[in-house]
Amino acid sequence: MSTANGPVQGIQAFDAAPPNATIANLNNWQDVAVWKGIPYAASTAGNNRWRPPQPRAPWNTTFVADRFGDGCPTTSGQSPNVSEDCLNLNIWSAANSSDAKLPVILWTHPAGGSGADPLFDGAGMAAQGIVFVNYNHRDGAFGFLALPELTKEFLSDTNANATVGANWAVLDQYAALRWVHGNIAAFGGDPGRITVVGQSAGSAAVYHTVNAPHDLVPEGTVFAAIAESGIRDPRDPLAASLAESYNNATYSLQLGEAFLKVNNATTLSELRKIPWKNLRGTASFxxxxxxxxxxxxxxxxxxxxxxxxxxxxxxxxxxxxxxxRDESGAVFGLNMTLAQYTAAITKQYGTLSERALAAWPASNDSEAEAAFNLHWQDTSRVSSWGFARGWNNVSSSPIYTYFWDHAPPGQNQGAHHMSEINYVFNNLYKTNLPWQLEDYAIARRMSAYWANFARTGRPNVDVDARQDDLPVWRPTLANETVTMRVGDGWGDILIAGKERIRLITDYFNEQVPF
Structure with a gap:
């Protein structure tokens, strides 16, 4: 394959047939190829540390893309090596020619992740007729350090209309998207149908992209967007602490000064000379x-x-x-007494606590645990719905919401944070859990919804007879208090009872919007 930087050569994605290939709709597994570790920007070492991603020098010989590239510092993903030369991506495709024009998914991993993590393997989606791309980006201090010197340098280098230079990781994300848009046709992808997808901190990256200025993300670059465990009503207090949270410039600069001190440095030049492995407090300190x-x-x-x-x-x-189901405050297997529950609800809801305790009643410890989790689950659904109402007011494009409630087997965290990813990507073959036949069936359905969305901007599409069993998933409308249940059941469910919706909305209205 040819890219703007030079030719690349991939390998077969599967060495053998994946388990339950027929049930998982992976019968064409032999057609899937993968290109690993393709650089989309230059190394971030030396003077490129804390700079926007720089162009990669072209290569004259064929780049053999048969192994994952280095992960970025602070990654907790499963990269074989870690270095500052880490801005690379991986592509899975079953296209039989560069004219295939298949829809594209660009996946942004959650905080600490990497493209080498088996959980983010894209072969299962490629088998659905999707060109799947994941990539590495900087994180922690490497991705978000702010200093007055950096701001001056950034504004001098870019002439950007910015108050501070700090979002190196976000600029990585935009650079990866631009690279994919410019090169994906060679791998059978359609540059006019790129769906940006991410989970947790990756979902925040998706929303940043949707709102990115056109000089960073040109108009027409993005076809659709999926934010998993992501964007909430901006009046929801959790928006200020979960993955979509951000710092103001003043705080980021204070954090940068603290980073200088903890590393016994006084200037940017001194920081750049410290080997990355010797830097302290690169995540937090x-x-x-x-x-x-x-x-x-x-x-x-x-x-x-x-x-x-x-x-x-x-x-x-x-x-x-x-x-x-079991994230954003809800904890599967929670151990909570009635007294603890009452105190927690009273502290959170203040003058609304009497209504809250009536909305989620409990008379013993067992009921307290269930009520506490239900109150967070209701809050998540109402929060997504609140965001959807705002989106419907300003956007001409539809929004779809969901609530995932299936707990993968062989673990004790329930339907936990990140638990849907294996199913969405139809890559159960990459995770060592005691999968049951129902898990393969759920993965087939979930990946079909995501693949359809990448094809058309809708979860439902009559592509062929294999998808006749997909329940209808309708857009979330401002006048309907429903969301799509996926996992242990399929179809519209109420986001909460009317009194609970009113209570949560009243609670949100008391908060400072984020």
Whole structure:
């Protein structure tokens, strides 16, 4: 295959037939190829540390893409090696020619992840007729450090209309997208149908992309967007602490000064000379008051979530978002007494606590555990619905919401954070859990929804007879209090009872929008 940087050569994705290939709709597994570790930008070492991703020098010989590239520092993913030369991506495709024009999924991993993680293997989606791409980006201090010197350098280098230079990881994400748009046709992908998908911190990257200025993400680059365990009502207090959270410029600069001190440095030049393995506090550190995350800079992150939701997005594309049952406050197997439950609800809801305790009643410890989790599950569904209402007010494109409730076998966290990913990507073959036949059937259905969305911007599409059993998934409308249940059941469910919706909405209205 030819890319703008030079030719690349891939390998077969499967060495043998995956388990239950027929049930999983992977009968064409022999057609899937993978190209691993293709650089999309230059090394971030030396003077490129804390700079926007720089162009990669072309190569003259064929780049043999048969192994994953290095992961970025601070990754907890399963990269074979870690270094600052880590801006690389992986492509899975079953296209039989460069003219195939298959839809494309670009996956952004959650915090600490990497493209080499088996959980993000794309061969199962490629078998559905999707060109699947994942990639590495910087994180922690390497991805989000802010200093006055960096701001001056950044503005001098780019002439960007930014208040601070800090969002190196976000700029990596945009660079990867631009690379895919410019090169994916060679791998059988359609550059006009790129769906950006991410989970947790990756879902925040999706929303950043939807709102990115056109000089960073040109108009028409994005076809659709899926934010898993992601975007919430900006009045929801959890929006300020979960994956979509960000720092203001003042705080990021204070954190940068603390980073200088903890590394016994006084200048940017001194920091860049320290080997990356010797840098301290690259994720967070005692006394810092928190970790590194995106900064509201007026450029890569152009505005607050609340203000962004009050105006049309830069890229008005079909959007999907949702949550899992046992995350965002809900804890499977929670051990909580009635007294603890009452105290927690009273502290959270304040003057609304009497209504809250009546909305989620409990008279003993067992009921308290169930009520506490149900209150968080209701909150997640109402929060997604609240965001959808805002989106419907300003966007001409539909939004779809979901609630995942299937617990993978062989673990004790329930339908936990990240538990849907194996099913979405139809890659159960990459995770060592005691999968049952029902898990393969669920994965087949989930991946069909995601693949359809990448094809058409809708979860339902009559592609062929194999998809006749897909329940209808309708857009989330402002006047309907329903979401799509996926996992242990399929179809519309109420986001919560009317009184609970009113209560959660009243609670949100008391908060400062994020």
């Amino acid at each position: 005692p006394g810092s008051g928190g970790g590194f995350r995106p900064t509201l800079d007026g450029y890569a992150l152009s505005d607050t979530y609340a203000r962004l939701l009050a105006r049309p997005p830069s890229h008005s594309v079909p959007l999907m978002t949702g949550n899992t």
